[in-house]
Amino acid sequence: MMKLFIQACDYHTWRIISNVDLKMPKAEDGWEGYRKKAQVNVKAMHTSFLVVAVTHREMGRAPCCEKVGLKKGRWTAEEDVLLTKYIQANGEGSWRSLPKNAGLLRCGKSCRLRWINYLRADLKRGNFTSQEEEVIINLHATLGNRWSLIASYLPGRTDNEIKNYWNSHLSRKIHSFRRPLTQSMPVIMDLTKTAVIAKRKGGRNSKGSMKENKSRSTQKDTGSCSNKPTENVCVNEVVPFPSTPLLEKETLSTTAIEDRMVLDQHGEDKERTTHVVPSPCHDTVVEGMLGSSEERESLVSEEGTIENSMQCPSGNAEKGTGILAPHESIDSSEIEWFNDILDSELLQPSGDLTFTELGEDSGNVKTHTTAANNEEIVSRNCSADSGGDLSSCTSTTFYFVDDWEWENVVPRSELWDEKEYMCSWLWEPSDYHGKGERHKVDDNGFEGHNPMIAANASLFS
DNA sequence: AACTAACTCAACCGCAATGTG
DNA sequence: TCACATTGCGGTTGAGTTAGT
Numbered sequence: 078m079m080k081l082f083i084q085a086c087d088y089h090t091w092r093i094i095s096n097v098d099l100k101m102p103k104a105e106d107g108w109e110g111y112r113k114k115a116q117v118n119v120k121a122m123h124t125s126f127l128v129v130a131v132t133h134r135e136m137g138r139a140p141c142c143e144k145v146g147l148k149k150g151r152w153t154a155e156e157d158v159l160l161t162k163y164i165q166a167n168g169e170g171s172w173r174s175l176p177k178n179a180g181l182l183r184c185g186k187s188c189r190l191r192w193i194n195y196l197r198a199d200l201k202r203g204n205f206t207s208q209e210e211e212v213i214i215n216l217h218a219t220l221g222n223r224w225s226l227i228a229s230y231l232p233g234r235t236d237n238e239i240k241n242y243w244n245s246h247l248s249r250k251i252h253s254f255r256r257p258l259t260q261s262m263p264v265i266m267d268l269t270k271t272a273v274i275a276k277r278k279g280g281r282n283s284k285g286s287m288k289e290n291k292s293r294s295t296q297k298d299t300g301s302c303s304n305k306p307t308e309n310v311c312v313n314e315v316v317p318f319p320s321t322p323l324l325e326k327e328t329l330s331t332t333a334i335e336d337r338m339v340l341d342q343h344g345e346d347k348e349r350t351t352h353v354v355p356s357p358c359h360d361t362v363v364e365g366m367l368g369s370s371e372e373r374e375s376l377v378s379e380e381g382t383i384e385n386s387m388q389c390p391s392g393n394a395e396k397g398t399g400i401l402a403p404h405e406s407i408d409s410s411e412i413e414w415f416n417d418i419l420d421s422e423l424l425q426p427s428g429d430l431t432f433t434e435l436g437e438d439s440g441n442v443k444t445h446t447t448a449a450n451n452e453e454i455v456s457r458n459c460s461a462d463s464g465g466d467l468s469s470c471t472s473t474t475f476y477f478v479d480d481w482e483w484e485n486v487v488p489r490s491e492l493w494d495e496k497e498y499m500c501s502w503l504w505e506p507s508d509y510h511g512k513g514e515r516h517k518v519d520d521n522g523f524e525g526h527n528p529m530i531a532a533n534a535s536l537f538s
Numbered sequence: 539a540a541c542t543a544a545c546t547c548a549a550c551c552g553c554a555a556t557g558t559g
Numbered sequence: 560t561c562a563c564a565t566t567g568c569g570g571t572t573g574a575g576t577t578a579g580t
Contacts, residue, residue: 151548151574173565189566190549225568240569241547545577550570557565 148182152191156181160188161196194235201233205242213239214247
């Protein structure tokens with residue numbers, strides 16, 4: 078199922094100022110409430126630069142959180158305090174809503190991890206004792222890499238801590254001291270705890286067993302049981318895991334790109350869909366928007382800003398084969414609808430703005446990516462990876478600046494034919510529900526687009 | 539002192555299980 | 560029953576630190 082939304086970001090902070098989910102709202106006041114909300118958001122905007130991203134992506138697996146504008150990296154003491162206070166007051170859980178409620182610009186997942194691995198009061202800090210070491214070694218010989226289960230035998234220790242300790246200390250230790258076969262180590266286990274294993278039906282295949290053996294020291298000494306957690310047939314001796322052939326690291330290959338291009342050609346309305354063009358997923362957009370590499374890095378790594386709206390296939394650098402473009406599954410009428418919206422409403426009516434194609438012939442993109450004043454118009458298509466990860470997106474992204482050099486823009490007047498129709502339709506009052514089928518996008522009753530225009534009209538007025 | 543390789547560990551990522559409407 | 564959301568887990572990364580040359 079497809080999800081559609083529009084985002085407007087503050088250029089300097091890359092915070093989302095307006096993030097309008099284009100799904101039919103469930104609010105009792107319908108579109109009117111939506112529109113009001115969008116207008117309020119837009120009024121908060123004070124910079125001259127605006128990013129408008131219309132993204133559609135598969136909803137099969139939603140991202141853990143809205144990545145745009147969220148902080149990444151090391152936690153500060155202030156953040157720790159905020160998180161600790163909040164959890165002490167409200168308890169654990171509801172991680173997704175926690176950051177917002179606690180006033181943290183973090184992903185819920187990140188908050189959970191920070192709490193569990195670092196902030197929890199019952200954590201035991203400091204070096205592992207020899208007893209703890211022995212427990213870990215024994216349990217690992219039996220349980221493999223089920224660190225959370227191992228951690229349950231070591232109060233005050235986290236799975237992450239144990240995992241790190243194993244990888245950095247114990248695995249090497251064991252490697253250099255192989256126990257004779259006859260001297261098996263007694264493994265004392267609470268079977269009621271191991272029953273937890275059955276909770277995860279069949280567990281999951283260890284990624285490590287499928288992926289290449291990395292050269293990193295943390296990877297090379299995997300215990301003999303680690304890849305077969307559900308097969309409790311391990312002997313207590315820890316033996317070196319047999320090496321597996323190196324897999325060729327796959328990159329987002331030309332083939333993958335070609336795949337998407339081929340698929341694109343299946344579109345029913347090529348003329349209309351050409352603005353959602355296949356493109357490699359390196360961040361040409363970012364390069365174009367930001368002047369220096371430092372800016373780009375800070376933008377992407379710290380804020381994670383662009384990642385959402387221009388998300389590239391997760392991990393496709395490693396496993397991207399047989400890539401299909403997400404919009405392959407999108408009805409061409411949906412694309413057409415997007416084009417209508419974008420052409421007639423999101424772009425300045427006076428500008429006769431056209432789309433830039435980021436394909437093989439990326440002349441327009443090059444023009445803008447080198448521009449000093451950060452203007453950019455990009456249509457972007459990322460793809461799913463071979464594993465069916467559909468969190469990647471196809472996005473159509475436009476960047477507006479006040480001092481846009483309009484002479485660089487190629488007219489595309491034919492797309493303005495329906496502008497008036499769109500305008501009137503988009504400004505329908507909140508009782509618009511159900512009127513017209515033309516722009517219906519999905520089966521969930523997504524019909525109107527007032528909020529998008531509410532969010533944008535004031536920008537262009 | 540300068541450089542580099544190795545190490546450590548907090549944090550991130552993707553995936554799968556589970557929960558929920 | 561299904562689709563989507565949430566949670567938890569294990570693998571992996573990379574910045575910071577330490578040890579070696």
